[in-house]
Amino acid sequence: MATKSSTSDPLSSLSRVDCLQSGAWEFVTPNPALAPIFRAVTIGANTRRALVAEGNGRRECYGYAWLPVELKAGKSYKLSVKLTAEGMDFIEHHVVHAVHGPSYSGGLFSLRTNGKTAVGEERFHGPPEAMEAQLRLYFRYSARGRVTWEEVFLEECEPIAPRPVTFACTQGQMLPGATLAFWEERLDRAGRRKSDLVLLPEAFDGIGPASANPPEGPACALLSAKARQWQMYTCGSFYEARGDLIYNVAPLFDRSGRLVGVYEKFMPYQQELDQGVSPGRELRVFDVDFGRVGILTCYDSWFPETARRLAHIGAEVILLPNAGYFEELMPARAADNGVCIVASSQVHSAGVWGSSGVRAGELTAGNSRESPSAVLSVEIDSSSGLFLATVDLSKKYSPHWKGGPMMSAPAARAARVTSVRPLCLG
Numbered sequence: 107m108a109t110k111s112s113t114s115d116p117l118s119s120l121s122r123v124d125c126l127q128s129g130a131w132e133f134v135t136p137n138p139a140l141a142p143i144f145r146a147v148t149i150g151a152n153t154r155r156a157l158v159a160e161g162n163g164r165r166e167c168y169g170y171a172w173l174p175v176e177l178k179a180g181k182s183y184k185l186s187v188k189l190t191a192e193g194m195d196f197i198e199h200h201v202v203h204a205v206h207g208p209s210y211s212g213g214l215f216s217l218r219t220n221g222k223t224a225v226g227e228e229r230f231h232g233p234p235e236a237m238e239a240q241l242r243l244y245f246r247y248s249a250r251g252r253v254t255w256e257e258v259f260l261e262e263c264e265p266i267a268p269r270p271v272t273f274a275c276t277q278g279q280m281l282p283g284a285t286l287a288f289w290e291e292r293l294d295r296a297g298r299r300k301s302d303l304v305l306l307p308e309a310f311d312g313i314g315p316a317s318a319n320p321p322e323g324p325a326c327a328l329l330s331a332k333a334r335q336w337q338m339y340t341c342g343s344f345y346e347a348r349g350d351l352i353y354n355v356a357p358l359f360d361r362s363g364r365l366v367g368v369y370e371k372f373m374p375y376q377q378e379l380d381q382g383v384s385p386g387r388e389l390r391v392f393d394v395d396f397g398r399v400g401i402l403t404c405y406d407s408w409f410p411e412t413a414r415r416l417a418h419i420g421a422e423v424i425l426l427p428n429a430g431y432f433e434e435l436m437p438a439r440a441a442d443n444g445v446c447i448v449a450s451s452q453v454h455s456a457g458v459w460g461s462s463g464v465r466a467g468e469l470t471a472g473n474s475r476e477s478p479s480a481v482l483s484v485e486i487d488s489s490s491g492l493f494l495a496t497v498d499l500s501k502k503y504s505p506h507w508k509g510g511p512m513m514s515a516p517a518a519r520a521a522r523v524t525s526v527r528p529l530c531l532g
Contacts, residue, residue, distance in 0.1 A: 111504055112219075116328040117205075117403065122318075124154075124157060124257055124258060124259060125173055125241060125258045125259065125260055126154075126155050126255060126256075126257065126258050126496075127154070127155050128173075130144070130173075131144075131157065131171045131173050132171065132172055132173075133169065133170075133171050134170055134171075134172060135168065135170075136168070136169075136170035137168070139164070140162070140167050140168050140169070141162060141168050141169050142159045142160060142162060142167050142245040142246075143158075143159065143160040143161075143162055143447055144157070144158070144159050144169070144171055144245075144495055145157075145158050146158075147408055149254070149255070149256060153254070154252050155324045155414075155511070156170060156255060156256050157243065157254070157255045157258075158252065158253070158254050158255075159171070159243070159245035159253050160245075160250075160251070160252045161193075161245075161248045161249045161250050161251050161252070162249075163249050163250070163479055164249055165247060165248075165249045165526055166247065166526060167245070167246065167247060167248060167249060168244075168245075168246045168247065169244070169245060169246075169419040170202075170242045170243060170244040170245065171242070171243045171320045172240040172241060172242045172243075173240070173241045174234070174238060174239075174240060175205065175238075175239050175240070175241050175243075175260060176212070176233050176236070176237075176238055176239070177205070177207060177233055177236060177237055177238075177239050178232065178262065178400075179232075179233070179234060179235050179236045180231060180232065180234055181232045181262050181265075182230070182232060182262070182263050182264065182265050182266045183205070183212065183229065183230060183231075183232050183260060183261065183262055183263060184227065184228070184229045184230075184259070184260070184261055184262075184263040184380055185203060185205065185212070185213065185214045185225075185227070185228055185241075185258075185259070185260050186214075186225075186226065186227040186228075186232070186257070186259045186288050187203055187214065187217075187225065187226050187227075187255060187257060187258050187259075188223070188224075188225045188252075188255075189201065189223070189224050189225075189253055189254060189255045189256060189257075190222045190223050190224070190253070190256065191222060191224060191251065191254075192222060192250065192251065192252045192253075193250045193252055194248055194251040194252035194253070194373065195367055196328060196520070196528045197217055197219060197224050197253075198215075198216065198217050198255070198520035198521060199247065199520050199521075199523060199528035200245065200246055200248045200251055201217075201243070201244065201245060201246075201253050202242075202243075202244035202246070202521045203226070203242070203243060203258075204242045204243075204244065204512045204521075204523075205239050205240070205241055205242070205260065205512075206239060206240050206242060206512065207233060207237045207238065207239030207240070208237055208508040209232040209233075209241065209508070209509040209511055210237065211230075211233070211269070211508075211510035211511065211512035211513045212230040212231070212474065212510050212511065212512060213228070213511070213512045213521065214226050214228040214470050214521075215228060215498055215519045215520070215521050216228070216512075216520075222360070223237070224254050228301065229263055229449060230266075230510075231266060233509070233510075237428070241256065241258070241260055241472070243255060247526045247527075251453075251490075253408045254339055263396055264502050265498065266448050268497050268498050268500050268501075269396055269397065269498060269499040269500040270417070270482055270497070270499075271302045271303065271396045271397070271423075271496065271497055271498075271499055272299070272301050272302045272303075272494060272495070272496045273301070273302065273303050273304075273305065273423075273446075273448045273458055273492075273495055273496075273497065274298060274299065274301040274303070274305070275293060275295035275304075275448055275450040275456040275457070275458065275492075275493050275494070276305070276306060276307055276450040276451070276456055276489035276491050276492060276493070277448060277451075277455055277456045277492070277493055278430075278451045278452060278453045278454045278455055278456070285312070286311060286324055286325065286328050289311075289328065289342075289417070289488070290328060290332065292306075292490055292491070292492060293306075293329075293332040293336070293340065294327070294332070294336075295487060295490050295492055296336070296338070296340055296492055296494070297332065297336025298336075299485070299487075299492075299494060301336070301338050301494060302338055302339060302396060303333075303338060303339040303340070303341070303394075303425075303448070303526075304339070304340050304341070305340075305341050305342065305344065305425050305426075305427060305448050305449075305450040306329075306340075306341070306342030306343075306450055307343070307425060307427050307429065307450045307451055307452045308342075308343040308354070308403055308404050308427045308428045308429045308451075308452065309343060309344055309345065309429060310325070310342045310343065310344060310427075310452075311344045311354040313315065313325075313326040313345060314345065314381065315345045315352050315378065315381040315382055315383050316381065316382075317345075318344075318345035318347040318352050319344075319345075319346060319347065320346070320347050320348070321346055321348060323344075323346070325342070325344045326357060328364070329341070329342060329357060329359050330359050330363040330364075331363060331384055333359040333360065333361060333362070333363045334359075334361075334362055334363030337361040337362075338361060339358065339359065339360055339366075339394060339399075340358075340359045341356055341357065341359070341401065341425055342356065342360045342427055342450070343355065343356040343371070343403050343404075343427040345383070345429075347461035349491045349526045350380050351382055351384050352383050352384060353370045353371065353383065353386060354370065354371035354374060354378060354383055354386075354403055355368050355369065355370055355371070356368070356369045356370075356371070356401045356403055356425070356427055357369075358392055358394075358399065358401065358425075360394065360395075361395070366392050366393075366394065367390060367392045369386065369390055369400075369401035369403070370383060370385075370386025370387070370388075370403070371383075371385065371386055371403040371405075371406060372386045372387075372389055372402070372403075372406050372412060373385065373390075373405045373406045373408075373409060374405065374427070375404065375405040382397075387417070387465060389412060389415045389416055391416060391419050391421045392418050396499065397422040397423060397499050398420045398421055398422050398423070399421065399422070399423045399424075399425060399426070399446075400416035400417075400419075400421035400424045401427075402416070402422070402424055402425070402426050402429070403426070403427045403428065404426075404428035404429055404430070404431060405427055406426075407428070407431055407432070407435060407436075407439065408435070410434070410438075410439070410442065413439045413442070413443050413445070414442070414443055414518065415447050416443070416445070417443035417444060417517060418518045421436055421443075421445055422445060422446065422499055422502075423445060423446045423447075423448060423499070424439070424443075424445050424446070424447050424448070425448050425449075426447060426448065426449040426450070427449075428449060428450070428451050428452070428454075429451070429452045429453065430450055430451060430452065430453045430454050431449060431454060433449075433454060433455065433457060436449065436457060436459045436463075436465070437459060437464075437465065438462035438463065439459075440459040440460065440461055440462070440463050441461070441462055441463035441504060441505045441515055441517075442515065442516075442517065443517050443518055444459055444461045444502055444515070444517025444518060444519070445461055445517075446458065446459065446460055446480075446497050446499065446506060446526070447459040456491075456492075456493035457493070458481070458493070458495035458497065459483050460479055460480040460497055460501075460503065461480060461501075461502050461503055461504065461517070462475065462477040462478075462479065462480070462483055462503040462505050462507065462515075463475065463477075463503050464480070464503075465503050466481045466484045466493075466495035466497070467481075467484040467486070467493075467495070472507070474506060475505045475506075476505065476507060477503045477504065477505050477506070477507040477514075478501070478503055478507065479503070480497050480498045480499070480501035480502075480503055481495055481496070481497050482496040482497065482498055483495070483496045484496075502517075504517060506513050513530045
């Protein structure tokens with residue numbers, strides 16, 4: 107059964123001190139039959155203290171060690187760990203690192219492994235008011251596994267800076283056979299509004315697969331030139347011929363007009379396949395100066411696995427150039443994966459969704475969503491069909507925020523998968 111709080115004082119000064127060397131850890135298991143085996147040990151020549159947890163032979167094994175900590179109002183914190191693990195195929199599913207307080211939660215969501223050793227570090231916003239909380243190290247769902255925590259640090263860190271990013275996308279007002287001059291004028295309008303990234307729709311140059319240009323054709327040149335002129339990122343989709351193959355490509359250009367990378371549509375629509383378009387072979391994430399960006403094109407968005415994969419490999423923003431798309435799917439794609447989605451369409455409305463599924467510009471929130479919004483501002487230029495939204499990417503809210511990410515929607519966070527067997531995230 108759950109133990110009571112220890113008599114030791116909370117760690118009130120969260121400086122660079124290893125929590126394993128400080129205070130008395132308590133061990134909790136809700137069901138004694140499933141209790142992991144916890145014990146404190148010493149390691150190394152300096153006989154440093156470490157903490158070990160082992161399975162008890164039951165696959166449903168579940169429990170945690172905890173230490174009291176004091177969190178200050180409105181501060182940012184960093185949790186970092188180093189551990190070794192044996193008998194575990196997927197460490198992040200079996201070991202969870204969290205901070206829990208009244209109406210608050212935070213924690214660490216990813217580890218880097220090197221053989222048996224794993225390390226992780228995460229910064230997160232603390233609670234708006236001061237409170238006593240618990241630093242928890244969970245061990246779960248491993249009958250014979252063993253983990254040794256060698257270092258655990260929880261410390262106050264520099265404030266997490268806001269990351270406001272202005273996205274410009276295009277409403278469904280594209281004219282049949284629109285010329286590149288049509289899109290040049292819209293890119294200029296977005297540039298004058300200090301957009302950080304402008305997304306054009308799928309096949310924006312109006313050229314079909316049979317007439318696809320070779321690489322670095324006119325559409326590419328336009329995106330590159332306007333990126334350089336207005337010092338903004340640009341992206342859009344069009345058909346490109348490479349030898350005897352045709353792809354639906356979406357290049358991403360940086361603020362200097364340099365090509366960051368090219369995404370090839372992973373799931374061509376049936377009509378595209380019938381016109382000779384080949385599928386791309388890779389879902390990719392690109393590093394930009396404000397974060398990490400993935401791209402999906404039109405039909406890709408019908409498959410939850412595509413967005414999930416992008417989130418799992420680090421995407422914070424997913425761009426969706428499309429001819430037409432199911433707008434009602436977008437809150438789920440954003441919320442399930444904890445990403446911002448930016449969509450430009452030939453025939454439907456443009457849209458920007460924050461990581462909690464909030465649509466930029468919506469006047470009323472659904473009554474089942476309990477989350478703040480990371481959307482800071484919205485502007486609609488009805489004369490050109492431009493839709494602009496500024497989103498703070500430092501705020502990674504999920505729909506049932508409930509004080510923090512450890513008690514809310516899973517997104518691409520293995521720690522929030524609570525089934526005995528881990529879901530396949532690859």
